[in-house]
Amino acid sequence: MDTLINSLTDIVGKTGVLLGDDVAQRSVDWFTKASCQAKAIIRPQSTEQLSQVMTLCYEANQPVVTHGGLTGVVHGAVASPDELVVSLELMNQIEHIDAVGSTMQVQAGVTLQHVQEAAQEIDMQFALDLGARGSCTIGGNIATNAGGIRVIRYGMMRQQVLGLEVVLSDGTVVSSMNTMLKNNAGYDLKQMFMGSEGTLGIVTRAVLRLHPNMPSEQTAFVAVPSFDALTSLLKMASKELANSLSAFEALWNNHYALMTSATTKHTALLANNSLFYAIIETLGSDDEKDAEAFASVLEKALEAELITDAVLASSSSQREGIWAVREDIETLVHALDPMFSYDISLPITHMDEYVTALESKLKAQWPETCELVVFGHLGDGNLHIIVTVRDASQDARRQVEELVYGSLVKYNGSISAEHGVGLEKRDYLTLSRSPEEIALMKRLKQAMDPKGLLNPGKILA
Structure with a gap:
């Protein structure tokens, strides 16, 4: 070598x-x-x-x-x-911005935050947003088909990419730097590489789709008495705020209570006696009208007893404080060591049943040491499940994985909503994909990477 x-x-x-x-x-x-x-x-x-x-x-x-x-x-x-x-860390340049065509051409190593800031400079926005924005790269976002907090409005990373340039395992460069929203000239080759986790080719450059900047932001943190109320609140917000709803995040009580306990840096926004909490956010262009519409929905929700209390952000610092409770993963890592983290998706109507059943199974296995924390992107069916059983052994991790992933089968859920498969979830891929699907994936891998040199062992054994 x-x-x-x-x-x-x-x-x-x-x-x-x-x-x-x-x-x-x-x-x-x-x-x-x-x-x-x-x-x-x-x-x-x-x-x-x-x-x-x-x-x-x-x-x-x-x-x-x-x-x-x-x-x-x-x-x-x-x-x-x-x-x-x-x-790809040295390939980190923004090459071109087209304000008229609403596109940005970038190298794969540029960070998500850099792209967001460059879009802001021309009064536009790049819609993808997630907590790791300062470190994660566009190439990684594409390779994993990243999601984040605004999927409910703008979709996954897949929806933000118009064109790609990729290097294949043998050095062949496939450059399809399309800049158009409509292009049905044959197969859409870029789709093969998005979400492939570097196993089919290495993304080097991309054409990103930009959206108009939405200067008006309305953010609220609300207490919700039941899961039925939570789903009804989502339905109401989706209808009443259809043109502006950008995020609907749910926090189970176990997550909120932990994040606002005496041992953390977060001040409680509301009393921690509700079963559920939600962050609701809208993006619009008219602050006065948007604020009025947002407040009206919260009032209706209170009257309908879908929420019992609410905090409405009146400044950017208050908005950041609300989101900090949701995005501070480091606190969870320190509080729940050893922490087993899972990113799953399933139909919203089955979420409460799934979580309740999972908690019962975990408590039965580890009655004294198990702790479960749940939060996630309720609006797009994505939950983050955090488990600790105070046992860092591989055997304990394997047992927890089997409970978390195995419990998804009856709901036709997915073992990976937005984080990818990698090595960690590879053995459970059969729970979410049929034999025919996996066989086709293997045929595609063989055709694109016949020697198996690209990210070997990831996704597929």
């Missing part, structure tokens, strides 16, 4: 190759903080360099793992000592 690394150094330069401690100090998983074990990290500065890198790796039968912002939580960036990492 040393000969190959020397050849790759000739392509990307000495500063484009990291070895030894520079590799080991990289964390490849946000939750576990596990260090990178790869032989080397190769950092190309252009699509052309990456193409040359992959050509040599293909000729040498060298497996490659792609790295973006390293904010993933399903072990998708894990690399073994006999593998190389290709990091």
